[in-house]
Structure formats: C-alpha cells, structure tokens
Amino acid sequence: MVLVGVYLFSLSFLSSAKGWTDTKQRSFREGFLFGAGTSAYQVEGAWNEDDKGESMWDRFTHEHPEVIEGATNGDVASDSYHFYHRDVEMLRELGVDHYRFSIAWSRILPTGLSNKVNEKGLKYYDNLIYELIKYNIEPVVTMYHMDLPKRLQDLGGWANPLSVEWFVEYATILFERYSSKVKYWVTINQPNKICMDGYGDHSMAPGINMKGIADYLCVKNIMLAHAKAYRLYEKNYKANNYKGLVGIALSMNWAEPVNNKTENVKATDDYRAFTIGLYMDPIWSAEGGFPKVVRDTIAKKSKEKGFSKSRLPELSAEEMALLKGAADFLGMNHYTTFLVQKGSTDYESPSFLDDVNVDLTQGKDWKKSRSSWLKGAPFGLYKIYLYINQKYDYPKTFITEHGWSTKPGIGDQSRVDNLRGYLFALQLAMEDGADVIGYTAWSLMDNVEWTAGISERFGLYEVAFDTEEKKRTARMSALVYKRIIETRIIEENWTPDSMNIQISNRRTNKNKVEL
Template identity: 30%
Template sequence: MNKKQLIFPKDFWWGSAWSAEQAEGRGETGKAETVWERWYKEQPYRFYQGISSETTTDHIHQYKEDVQLMKQTGHNSFRVSISWARMFPEDGIGKVNPKAIEFYRNLFTEMNNNGIKVFANLYHFDMPAILQDKGGWESREVVDAYVNFADSCFEEFGDLVYHWFTFNEPLGPILGSYLEDFHYPNIVDFKRGAQAAHFTVLAHAKAIAAHKKRQLDSKIGVILNLSPTFPRSQNSADVKAAEIADLFYVRSFLDPMVKGVYPEKLITLLKDYDQLPEDYTEEDLKYIRDNTAQILGLNYYEPRRVKARLTAINPEGPFLPDWFFENHVMPGRRMNEYRGWEIYGKGIYDLCMDIKENYGNIEAFISENGMGVANEERFMDETGQVIDDYRIEFIQDHLAYLWKAINDGCNIKGYHLWTFIDCWSWINTYKNRYGLVSLDLSTQKRKIKKSGEFYKQLSDQNGFDYDVDLLV
C-alpha cells in the first residue's frame, strides 16, 4: 500500500447540487404547473410508489436549516436551480412573481452570508406546462420566453450569484421526451427531437448574450452529462460504432455550446437520414457561434461502452441513435446494482483529458457525480445515522482520478456531488438515495450520513489520504 495525501488546488469548490423541482416543494409563493406535475396527474402510476414532487425535501420552508447543514457538510459552494414556473406563475413569460424573487434572494443571501458560493442553474427539466402546450423546445416562442426568464434572473439575482448556468443536462429532455419515453410528453420522433435540441442550443446562446449585456462579474456556462465512450475492441466496426455513439451523446451539445459549431460528421449523418431540424437560420448559427460557454460543468456517473450492431434494424421502426451501435456489457465490470450503472472512477480522468485536449482546456468543474442506493435504512446504526462507507469509497475513487487529471494539466476548479439531502428523483422518486444527508420523508427530519462527515473533513483538509497504487 502506498498511501499519499492528495491535495487539491487552493480555493477548490467543494459542494453539491440539486434542482428546484426535486427539492423545493410547491410552497405558497405561487407556481405554474410544470410538466412533471402535469405528468403525475395524468399517469401517477409511472412514478415509483406514487410519490409526486409536491413536497419533496421541502427546501422552500427549511432553507435556513439546510444552509447550516451545508456548512456542517463542508460546502463552500452549492448549485441550485431557479424555478421558471415559480418566477412566472401565470404563463411563463408575463409578470415576474415578487414572492419568488423574495424566496430566492433570501436563500442566496443566506448562502453568501455563510460562505457558500451560489451556482445558479436556469433550467433543470422543469418546463412550465403551459409553455409545453406551445411546443416546448420545438417553439421559437418558448426560446424567447426562456431568454426573458433568464434575463429576469440576471436582473433580480445578479448581485448574489457567483456563476450562472443555462441548462443542466440538455440532452436529457431530448432523449426522454423524443426518443426513450422517460420525460413528458413522451414522443418518439427523432426529427422533432433534433429541432428541440437546436432551439435548446439557441436558447443557451441567447441567454449568454443577455448575460454579457448585463456586464455582471459572474461567468455563465452550461452543465452537460458526459460519458467517455469506449469501443468493445479496436476492430474497425466497433471503433466506428463508438465514434457515432459519441457524436450523438457527447459532441451533439458539447461542440455547439462550447465551440459554437455543430460537429460536421453529425450533420452529415443526420442529413443522410433526413433527420436534420427544419427550422434553423444563419442568424441562429451566428448566435451560437458568438455566444459560447465561459465555464463548463461536467456531470459524470458512468462510462459508455458500445459495439458494432450484431442484429438488423427494423426499417419500419423509428430512427434512433442505436441504429448504429449496441451497448456492450463489459465482462468483469463493477456495478452499482441499485441504479444499474457501471462504477468506473478512471472515466472521470478520461473525460477531463478530453476537455483539456479538444475544448481549449476551458475552465470546468465536476458538477455532478454520485451513487444512488436503495433502502439505505439497512445501513443505519443505533442513532439513526446512515453508515454509507460505499459512498465514501465511491467519492474517493473518483476524486483520486480527478486529482490525477488536475496534476496532468486539466483546468478543473471543483467537485460537486449529487446530492446534498436525499431528494426526489423524477420517475424514480425516492427509490435510490444520493444524499450526504438522509431524509425521513414522513417527518422531513434530516440527519448527516457518515459520508457527510467525511465530506466536511475532505473540504476542511482540501484533500484526503489514498493508496495511489490503485490509480492506473
């Protein structure tokens, strides 16, 4: 064993992240119906144990206690999202809600007063349902409504926010809404998804342009869910399959949002299959080219492993990315059996090196990384504390490779865990728990897990001891 103290750069951002829909609860401020609330009304049986987002972690009422818990778990930064539906409770664009402004200003002030930098994200899957009725991200009208929302947030909270982010995981709603049936409105139509993707990228660019006009001290960027893509083998068919999967799932948003241009190979492929969006203009492309992310959040959970297709595609079926590849189940892989995800710490190193080598080493941070586990009450001690050594090991293994990436020249400024307090997780609701702090949903009682105590020590020491012989 070769134990070494891995020390991170000065002023490293230690923190975590969650979203408005997953943590705030509805509250009394006034809030428009979101697509998640509507979907729950229409199909509650699709949500694990029938749990809605009405209360969740009730952060809107308990934010002062929660900020103290942030301090007690070593946070010097935290990513929230601002609810578009709360800010504009009538129609998503009209009159801004003074009660929403009061809540967010109080929250951000409380965070700043306790030494916790505010990382504010503008969109985390929670489209106001009334705007979804107007076409959602397929609509230019909705793009304009989003930019109005973003600019209103810059105006109301610009003095309190350290960094802004236009979107969290913009690929998620495209996959879920248009390809894979895990987001409302559950359409399966790639071309419509491509249109929604283009307008999402355009909205990102226009929000950045609005931020620039405000001349705020903060930076603005985007948070992307990125997985390094590995072919099963170096056989040319496997390599080609991995390249195409990477185009769809990584470069599709990373290139236009950071470089300002769509990848040519992806454009050519979609053109060959008549899947390009129909509504795009030269002015759109100029906006995208001229307004790119100033900082990049990297959400990493697992690698992507693919192989050449072994079976034929049904030509009558809908066009989908997996026409070109199949997922590869690597023998011997280490798994989080609860979430069905591979645990591969080195992937975080590979991802950071990709950003360094191919994206100008843009200022970046790990904006999500974490381990969801079901039935964590199994691991409670006699005091009711969750003894989650598995989560501590997961964090350490990933941080060790992040430390290696930083030492190899990657411009990584922080690490945010998913998540702070166990929160509501879309159709999985509370099935898997991710928090540093446990939540009793019936009583709303919070209790710091063993991992939360570890995280405080990690932050205080700006590092931890690790067997560096484990790094490959």
C-alpha cells in the same frame, strides 16, 4: 501537452478501485470549490403554494402516477421550500464552498411568460441566496433544470422555436434580480436528457415520444436559448462589472469501445459525436456547428425514410456565430462509463437510437449502485478529460454533478468508495492540465429521483420522507466529504471515529456547524 501514458499505473487503481497504487500525497489547491447540489423539482415541494404555476413535471406525474416507482412525486419531496434553513445548516456542517441549486421557472412566472411575475416566488430565492451569502457559501444558480412551466409545454415547449425567446425573458428577470449576488450561472441542465428522453421518448416529462424528430427540434432550440441568455449576460451584466461566469451543464459520461475492432472504434467515435459533440461542438469546437458525422448520418437516414430534408434542423451562419464561444465554463455532469460496440439491435426508425446505432454495456466487475444504469468506473472521469482537452483545447470546466445511489440507510460505504475514487481521478486529470473550477456532489440530500421516485437515494444526507419535518440525517459519506473539504486531501483509510451523528450539541460559528 497531455501526458497520456504517465498515469497508467494509477488507472489500474481507478479501474479496480481495490486500493492506491501511487504513494504520492495530492491535495486540492486553494480556491478549488467543493460543493453540493440539488434541483428545484426534486427537493422543494410546495408545488402549488404561494401562486406557483404548474410545471410539466407536475402535470406528468399527476396524470401518469404509474410512471413513478413507489408513486412518490415532487409535490412535497424534501420540502426545502419550508426547510431551506436546515438545508443551509447542512451545507455549513459539510463546510462547502458552494451550493448548486435551481430556480423553478413556474415559481417565478406561473404561466411561463413574463407578463406576470410572482414576487412570492422570488422572495423564496431571495431568502435562500441571502442565507447562503450570510455564511460565505457561493450560490451556483441553475436557471432551468427540466421543469418547464406547463402552459409553455402546452404551446409545444422546447420543440417550439419561440421557446428561445421565452427563456431569454425568464433569464432577464433572474439576471436583473440576482446578478449582483450570484457569480456562477448554469443556464440549462442536461439538454440531452430533456430532449432525448422527454421529447424523443416517454421516459421523462413531457413524454412526447416523437422519436427522431421532436428531440432534434428540442436540441436546436435549447442550445440557442442558452446562447442568447449567455449573450444577454455578456452584453448587459459583464459590462456592468458583475464578474460572473455563465455556462451550461451537459451530461458527460465517458464511452470507449468494448474492444479494438475497427467497427467498434468507429461506433464509439460516432456515439461520442451524438452524445458529446452535438452539444459541445457548437460552442467549443474550432469549426462550430453540429458534428459532421451527426449531420451526415441523420440526413442520410432521413432521406431513406422519405423525408424531404434532414430531421436535424440546420444552424444558420448567424446561429453558428451566436453559439460559438457562448460559455465561460462547461458544467460536467459525470456519473459513469459505457462500453460501446456496433449496433445489432433493430431499433425503431426514425429515432435517435437508430441514428446512433450502437449497443452499450458496462464492465462486469464494476461496482453496482442502486440505479441500474450507474456503475463505478473512476477511470472514465480521467479519460473524458483527456478527450475534451485534446478535442476542445482545455476548456474551463466545473463538475456540476457527480454522485452515487444507494438504498436507504446512513452506512453508505459504497458512496464513500465512489467519492474517493472519482476525486482521485479528478486530481490526476488536474495534474495533466484539466482546468477545473470545482466539484459538486450530487446530491446534498435524498430527493425525488424523477421516475425512480425515492427508490434511489443520492443524498449525502438521508431524508426521512415519512416524517412531517422531512428529517435530514448525515450519512457516513457526509462525514468523509467534510473531512476531504477540511484537509483538501483524500485519506484512503480515514473513517469517522463514530457513527453517532446526532447534531443537538453542535459547535457553531458564522461559517460552519461542527458535527
């Protein structure tokens, strides 16, 4: 049973982040995985080398360079395609247990279809995975991280029901190649971001902007694609004694009412159903399928707008059965918290925003990052675990992303504070029974942050984008994270003895590189 009231004293710290209010020394258990993550489009570069096909992000940024702040796209990015050895060296410096990275679909299948497999692209990932395993770093492979092959997008992308089979064909190639080497698989990263921002809006590729229609088509197809890939692995690879786990990574930011007014509590419940339940319920809920409030709301508003049926596609009984239980773990991408109240904005209709009908704010005293949407509220991580544990019966989770953005510079004290606060919140959640495989810091290094370009830096390592070698330099947060991994505890007052983090005289062994 969740001990809801036990840690109220600790939550006062988590909310204010001014200092510990609890003197108990906690440690992360042996076997808990610490790691760092990246995604292919954001770090690899080499966008058209070695027979790689064009992705929808390549096309989006080439045709609309004005959407990228500073006009820096992913053509070169951090150039991990050529400097992956340095990336692995950085992971060894940190002493991590795992590295979460994604495979670029268009690097493996240039047209998106399985009739032409690019061996040069596979060789790159062969080499990366070999290098990780060589140093006892667990590869955590994301199969799709928002970079659909352009040719498939020309056919409608995730709004086309055939996308389910396209993804399964792609997944088959990856499973055949890497199931003996990769234990942890993430099928798809953040369906809500893909669908709501890319198909229901124009803020992300492919920029379809068919609000309230294309986004829901995308949701159904992308969830079925995940489920079919999961069942494929379950049938053909688990049965062959590959003891791997397959999950999906969802955006899991917390939301709570701005006050206790009934209308705002109801609005918050609805918002959670649209942003969490729409993706979790089909897999983890006892009933299965999309949440009732989501189905009812969209059906009602569709009818009011003259549609012959709901804009939210139905799930058949067979599809519901396919989805139910189709994950070994929930990948949690958690960054921040929002305060919710009943909507007062006249949103365009039909649209996802009109369907949800809420207004979002954040705490005025919460610490600000470089990103306008990202403020620190560590209590939100604790509370979202209370929520999913009660609603979905303690699902196995893997924090697949958590991070903080800053300006350039290696003295990133705000990232250090954020890291410590959220890891402390995670410890409290685990004490209350949360089943957590591990934690993934986002990101290993500065990357191209989609339409924000390189204006928002999320890296534990700073990347000098203006140098040919894309020089990587450890930030203060890298040293603090390294210390946490080594000791498995959070030392509030520990800071590096020196910010001289040049690495020319490192001590090396098979598994680590000492800074």
